[in-house]
Amino acid sequence: MGVRISLRDVWVRIGPVEVLRGVSLDAGGENIVLVGRNGAGKTTTLRVMLGLLKPYRGSIVAESNGVKLDAGRIQPHVVARLGVGYVPQGRMIFPDLTALENLEVSYGSSLPGDVLEWLYSLIPDLKRFIDRKGRYLSGGEQQMLAVARALVKRPKLLILDEPLEGLAPRIVKTIVEVLKSIEEEGVSIFITESGSLARVRELVDIAYGIDRGEIVYKGPVEGIERDEKARARIWGF
Amino acid sequence: MLGIVVDLGYVAAQTANALFYSSILFLIASGLSLIFGIMRVLNLAHGAFYMVGAYVMYTVFTRLVSGAEVGVVAGILAAGLVLAAIGYLVEVGLLKWVYSKPEEVQLLLTFALILVFDDTVKIIWGTEYKALQSIPWGSFRVGEYLIPVYYIVTVAVAVVVAFGLWIMFTRTITGKKIRAAASYPDIAAALGVNTRILFSLTFALGAALAGISGAMAAPILTAYPGMGTEAIVLSFAIIVIGGMGSILGSFIGALIVGFSRTFMAIVYPVLEIALVYIVMALILIIKPTGLFGEREVERR
Ligand SMILES: Nc1ncnc2c1ncn2[C@@H]1O[C@H](COP(=O)(O)OP(=O)(O)OP(=O)(O)O)[C@@H](O)[C@H]1O
Ligand SMILES: [Mg+2]
Numbered sequence: 001m002g003v004r005i006s007l008r009d010v011w012v013r014i015g016p017v018e019v020l021r022g023v024s025l026d027a028g029g030e031n032i033v034l035v036g037r038n039g040a041g042k043t044t045t046l047r048v049m050l051g052l053l054k055p056y057r058g059s060i061v062a063e064s065n066g067v068k069l070d071a072g073r074i075q076p077h078v079v080a081r082l083g084v085g086y087v088p089q090g091r092m093i094f095p096d097l098t099a100l101e102n103l104e105v106s107y108g109s110s111l112p113g114d115v116l117e118w119l120y121s122l123i124p125d126l127k128r129f130i131d132r133k134g135r136y137l138s139g140g141e142q143q144m145l146a147v148a149r150a151l152v153k154r155p156k157l158l159i160l161d162e163p164l165e166g167l168a169p170r171i172v173k174t175i176v177e178v179l180k181s182i183e184e185e186g187v188s189i190f191i192t193e194s195g196s197l198a199r200v201r202e203l204v205d206i207a208y209g210i211d212r213g214e215i216v217y218k219g220p221v222e223g224i225e226r227d228e229k230a231r232a233r234i235w236g237f
Numbered sequence: 238m239l240g241i242v243v244d245l246g247y248v249a250a251q252t253a254n255a256l257f258y259s260s261i262l263f264l265i266a267s268g269l270s271l272i273f274g275i276m277r278v279l280n281l282a283h284g285a286f287y288m289v290g291a292y293v294m295y296t297v298f299t300r301l302v303s304g305a306e307v308g309v310v311a312g313i314l315a316a317g318l319v320l321a322a323i324g325y326l327v328e329v330g331l332l333k334w335v336y337s338k339p340e341e342v343q344l345l346l347t348f349a350l351i352l353v354f355d356d357t358v359k360i361i362w363g364t365e366y367k368a369l370q371s372i373p374w375g376s377f378r379v380g381e382y383l384i385p386v387y388y389i390v391t392v393a394v395a396v397v398v399a400f401g402l403w404i405m406f407t408r409t410i411t412g413k414k415i416r417a418a419a420s421y422p423d424i425a426a427a428l429g430v431n432t433r434i435l436f437s438l439t440f441a442l443g444a445a446l447a448g449i450s451g452a453m454a455a456p457i458l459t460a461y462p463g464m465g466t467e468a469i470v471l472s473f474a475i476i477v478i479g480g481m482g483s484i485l486g487s488f489i490g491a492l493i494v495g496f497s498r499t500f501m502a503i504v505y506p507v508l509e510i511a512l513v514y515i516v517m518a519l520i521l522i523i524k525p526t527g528l529f530g531e532r533e534v535e536r537r
Contacts, residue, residue, distance in 0.1 A: 050427045080429035092424045094417040105417040106428040
């Protein structure tokens with residue numbers, strides 16, 4: 001059941017900088033937050049998980065219902081088709097495409113009416129701007145669309161990169177509600193956060209802490225603030 | 238002078254001439270623009286593709302098929318297919334390895350391809366001009382002037398291609414995926430789009446457009462080594478005027494270049510070529526993205 005992506009001792013270098021230094025983690029099955037300050041390596045970790053970036057050392061395995069991909073065969077579109085949804089940092093809505101076309105590209109063909117109805121029931125605001133081009137959407141609208149775009153294929157694992165960053169409280173509430181309801185339907189989420197865990201705490205059970213490319217904590221979310229060493233490296237206090 | 242201005246036949250003939258020339262330019266420039274707009278690859282060898290298209294037409298027309306009408310239609314189809322195949326092989330075999338390299342590497346590689354294609358053409362077809370001898374479909378008369386029906390056919394092909402590209406990019410899922418991948422290739426891939434195949438397809442399509450353009454040009458302009466150089470320089474002017482990646486921009490840009498060259502050649506030949514660049518410079522000053530170029534999207 002579900003999708004699992006495992007990284008083992010993953011090392012990534014960008015230019016002269018070691019951005020990931022021996023990262024090991026498992027996504028899928030549980031609801032997880034990856035927390036670390038700006039530049040800690042969260043986005044880079046996600047890019048490795050999604051097959052967008054090849055580590056120079058270490059292994060990555062993605063599997064779903066007995067289909068197993070290892071490093072050589074990890075390609076982003078193949079990972080996606082295993083049942084992985086992705087909400088990128090900064091939303092990255094295709095600017096020349098309408099909201100509906102953004103959904104279609106992710107779905108892979110034109111959207112059946114019932115899929116669209118399902119999305120409207122999750123995120124009613126979508127209806128208001130469904131025919132507007134990406135570049136004319138507000139930040140909040142783009143973020144709702146980015147979540148819808150990741151959900152349209154009914155993924156089993158949803159990866160979100162700081163999806164609550166810079167949003168109005170109303171939008172944050174909408175997105176948190178959507179994530180709660182898809183969790184109830186059995187979707188696992190893997191979310192990143194660069195600041196306080198307050199807003200995501202109710203969504204996740206497990207936390208990974210990352211600092212300067214190293215995993216500095218793995219365990220229950222409640223434990224991370226009690227772990228002084230991890231706390232110091234993640235939040236600096 | 239006055240006599241020329243009021244001679245309707247003359248104006249009609251020159252207009253037909255300009256429309257024909259604009260159509261050829263549109264076909265080649267739209268392919269270049271497509272490849273640049275979507276893949277951010279400036280393909281210097283695009284003119285060489287145009288040249289090969291003209292030679293394919295010459296061979297099909299003179300060697301393989303009898304009958305001018307059939308010969309031209311077969312030549313256009315053959316040039317489109319041959320160049321799609323060449324484009325596909327170039328993308329998969331060479332270009333795809335240099336996307337992550339600095340831009341100079343792409344430019345050097347596509348420049349090297351020009352040399353390879355130029356020499357290959359000389360080896361296969363020699364260095365003389367290759368004329369087709371006959372132009373199909375005859376001509377019609379306006380006043381004292383004869384206008385080849387072939388001009389009208391070429392314009393029709395350009396219009397059909399423009400419309401087809403528009404349908405493809407606005408109505409088909411493949412077109413929408415290509416537009417998505419043009420903005421954020423990584424995001425499109427992570428959402429399940431096989432961008433690798435789409436880029437090969439885009440490059441093959443762009444090359445096919447250059448081939449069709451060369452094939453359609455050959456009956457009037459003949460085929461000769463170096464014909465690609467002139468074509469690519471004008472194509473750059475067109476996509477700068479019209480806006481990179483915009484099909485409508487290529488269409489309008491080709492009309493501007495085609496008409497300004499044709500009519501300057503009559504009115505004031507000294508400025509025939511210069512006018513194109515004056516227009517280009519003015520547009521760059523007034524609207525640096527070109528007439529129909531959208532705001533540049535930042536790529537990650
Ligand atoms: N394309 C790149 N070029 C140069 N450096 C990069 C690039 N991508 C990431 N880095 C560097 O790698 C490190 C980790 O970056 P990453 O984006 O993974 O951090 P992050 O935890 O996602 O940060 P944020 O919270 O700001 O999104 C940073 O120091 C960053 O400067
Ligand atoms: Mg990040």
